[in-house]
Amino acid sequence: MRDEIPEPWKSFLLDLDQALESEVSLVCIGGFVLAMLYGLERPTADLDFVECKPRTESTGLLEIAGERKPLHTKHGLFLQYVSVAQLPDNYEDRLELLFEGAFNNLRIFAAGPYDLALSKLERNSEKDRDDVLRLASAAIFDLREFERIYKEEFKLYVEDRLFHRTTFEFWLELISEQRSDPGSRSQ
Secondary structure: OOOOOOOOHHHHHHHHHHHOOOOEEEEEEOHHHHHHOOOOOOOOOEEEEEEEEOHHHHHHHHHHHEOOOHHHHHHOOEEEEOOOOOOOOOHHHHOEEEOOOOOOOEEEEEOOHHHHHHOOOOOOOHHHHHHHHHHHHHOOOOHHHHHHHHHHHHHHHOOOHHHHHHHHHHHHHHHHHHHHOOOOOOO
8 A cells, every 4th residue: 555645646635635524434446446555557537436424425525526526627636436336245344444544534445455356347348357457466366265255245246147257257267367477467
């Protein structure tokens, strides 16, 4: 995890924190988490969140820091609520607090590596697959634990089980191939 918040994120998040009147927690996924928690160079201009606590604060946050809103205009960065991402049942047990003590009211929690990877399963774009491969090579990523979480906490709740199972098995193969390739990033 990065010790320092890089610019322009630092200024954006400090401005967001100053706009808050009480404590707000965001559960985040996406490129921001890949970059801040796992140190992966992944350009992104949005901070994707799947949950806001208290929930009633979500609309207000998006009014000041959402796309085309004041903080986006000022910093070129924005918050984005992601409603379609699916996370495993017990993902909250694996959340990591980012930048502890850096803000007065803002708390940013990042999904753990397996949960972050599984949040990308539904879309399965080329960018998502690349993110999962980079995550698997950069983070402590045990394939048995990844598979256990998928089987026990995730697959029972997705609608298209065949699609998800096929995609998940494909991802396992990609990660295994990457790990066995001497020229891959994981070596």
